[in-house]
Amino acid sequence: MQPGTEPLHNGHHLSPALRAGRVELLSTGCRPRPARSLDMTTGGSSPSATAPVAPAAGRNCDKCSLCCKVLGIGELNKPLGTWCSHCRPGKGGCAIYQTRPSECATFNCLWLTSTELDAAWYPPTAKLVVNLESGGNRLSVRVDPAFPTRWREEPYYGRLKEWARRGVDHRAQVVVYNGNRITVVLPNKDVELGQFNEGDYIMVQELRGLSGRDWRAYIKPASGSA
Numbered sequence: 730m731q732p733g734t735e736p737l738h739n740g741h742h743l744s745p746a747l748r749a750g751r752v753e754l755l756s757t758g759c760r761p762r763p764a765r766s767l768d769m770t771t772g773g774s775s776p777s778a779t780a781p782v783a784p785a786a787g788r789n790c791d792k793c794s795l796c797c798k799v800l801g802i803g804e805l806n807k808p809l810g811t812w813c814s815h816c817r818p819g820k821g822g823c824a825i826y827q828t829r830p831s832e833c834a835t836f837n838c839l840w841l842t843s844t845e846l847d848a849a850w851y852p853p854t855a856k857l858v859v860n861l862e863s864g865g866n867r868l869s870v871r872v873d874p875a876f877p878t879r880w881r882e883e884p885y886y887g888r889l890k891e892w893a894r895r896g897v898d899h900r901a902q903v904v905v906y907n908g909n910r911i912t913v914v915l916p917n918k919d920v921e922l923g924q925f926n927e928g929d930y931i932m933v934q935e936l937r938g939l940s941g942r943d944w945r946a947y948i949k950p951a952s953g954s955a
């Protein structure tokens with residue numbers, strides 16, 4: 730195998746809260762780290778694969794319910810990017826809080842769990858929901874479909890590029906979701922992969938050549954992943 734010519738992958742499960750399709754990640758195989766960290770120098774555990782990461786001191790959802798719009802909830806057959814029928818945004822949130830699906834109960838976004846994201850990243854302000862998934866090797870940014878280009882604005886875009894630069898050196902991905910459409914953020918470009926289906930993989934492959942580092946991103950259909 731030539732370095733950089735084969736996709737690297739791991740066997741991590743996709744966070745069940747996300748229903749974004751399985752993702753074949755660039756895995757490090759390194760020791761787990763707290764999901765709240767933005768340092769992608771090691772592998773890690775999904776914040777919602779087992780137990781949610783606790784909110785950071787001083788952080789709470791308050792009037793935010795944006796994850797109830799941007800996430801897909803398999804148990805409810807709720808699609809990505811549409812408000813959950815049980816949600817009352819700004820008016821108490823979840824109407825079935827005590828019996829909400831485990832996918833909901835185990836999801837805490839990164840703004841909630843990490844003060845590394847400042848007030849600009851509060852989801853109702855940013856119109857973005859950020860979390861780590863698939864073993865912590867992918868930083869996921871889910872946009873409010875009503876603000877599909879928000880992630881390209883500052884201070885968000887610069888930070889995503891910073892994470893992307895750090896990520897490629899540590900085999901981690903930065904991915905923007907708008908509903909079921911995917912854009913992979915790379916240090917030198919953003920690659921719109923278009924629509925994905927549940928079970929699909931996102932692949933990122935480094936290409937080394939005379940012109941310097943470059944990357945190829947593509948979707949590997951689930952049907953071809955066996």
Ligand code: SF4
Nearest residue numbers: 790793794796838852
């Ligand atoms: S997006 Fe984050 S802050 Fe907003 S409701 Fe969900 S977990 Fe709470």
Ligand code: SF4
Nearest residue numbers: 797813815816823833
């Ligand atoms: S069930 Fe409740 S917590 Fe889950 S998506 Fe719907 S409103 Fe949100």
